[in-house]
Amino acid sequence: MSDAPPVLDARDLTLTRGERAVLDGLSLRVPADARTLVRGASGAGKSTLFEVLGLLTTPDAGTLRVRGRDATALSERERAALRRDHLGFVFQSFRLIDDLTAYENARVPQEHAGAIDEAWLDTLFARLGVADLATRHPPALSGGERQRVAIARALANRPSVVLADEPTGQLDPETTDAVLSTLDAVRDDFDTALLVVSHDPRLVERFDDRYVLRDGTIEGD
Numbered sequence: 001m002s003d004a005p006p007v008l009d010a011r012d013l014t015l016t017r018g019e020r021a022v023l024d025g026l027s028l029r030v031p032a033d034a035r036t037l038v039r040g041a042s043g044a045g046k047s048t049l050f051e052v053l054g055l056l057t058t059p060d061a062g063t064l065r066v067r068g069r070d071a072t073a074l075s076e077r078e079r080a081a082l083r084r085d086h087l088g089f090v091f092q093s094f095r096l097i098d099d100l101t102a103y104e105n106a107r108v109p110q111e112h113a114g115a116i117d118e119a120w121l122d123t124l125f126a127r128l129g130v131a132d133l134a135t136r137h138p139p140a141l142s143g144g145e146r147q148r149v150a151i152a153r154a155l156a157n158r159p160s161v162v163l164a165d166e167p168t169g170q171l172d173p174e175t176t177d178a179v180l181s182t183l184d185a186v187r188d189d190f191d192t193a194l195l196v197v198s199h200d201p202r203l204v205e206r207f208d209d210r211y212v213l214r215d216g217t218i219e220g221d
């Protein structure tokens with residue numbers, strides 16, 4: 001265990017969508033060295049939780065600290081800066097830009113931050129096994145290759161935590177294994193915590209900290 005403050009510390013989050021309390025007093029702590037899995041049935045609110053923890057959606061109530069800083073007390077501009085500096089995202093369907101090469105996709109967060117570091121991108125592409133694919137566009141990549149490019153993009157600004165939404169949802173068992181090994185490397189080699197939300201039961205044994213999302217709250221698995 002490290003002494004650093006948790007990368008994410010959510011307390012009593014609530015969020016209502018339509019008539020339903022999708023988050024209903026949910027609390028979750030993700031330590032700096034964590035590999036955390038949140039499972040839940042379809043419709044349980046996993047994507048909603050991903051968006052809230054990623055500072056992409058504001059909860060109705062509750063507090064969320066990122067590296068000790070209360071994100072709920074910030075302006076939208078300050079929240080965007082906190083997101084850019086500390087959070088990396090792997091979205092459910094990757095959300096790569098087809099008109100850009102793999103490398104250009106991964107460089108986008110650095111451009112937003114105004115801090116290009118091509119040596120770091122080269123390191124990521126080599127470590128993730130996609131260096132040879134850097135000049136290809138996403139439509140010319142397999143699902144697993146796109147996933148790795150998405151992971152490189154998530155790591156581009158050396159975040160404190162990578163958030164991944166259903167990272168294996170569309171992958172066959174072999175590619176799933178390769179992607180999970182890559183995600184293991186995220187934590188072990190890049191000093192970045194990892195939080196995955198997924199319904200995929202194949203993931204369970206790979207994670208140290210496991211939770212189940214049900215009825216708007218979370219409990220240990």
Ligand SMILES: Nc1ncnc2c1ncn2[C@@H]1O[C@H](COP(=O)(O)OP(=O)(O)OP(=O)(O)O)[C@@H](O)[C@H]1O
Nearest residue numbers: 017018022040041042043044045046047048049199
């Ligand atoms: N804009 C919205 N208006 C009303 N209800 C919504 C809205 N967005 C989501 N919901 C509802 O909130 C609940 C949680 O949705 P969410 O997408 O977070 O679930 P999930 O666990 O990620 O599901 P899945 O595994 O099927 O992707 C669902 O019941 C969904 O119908």
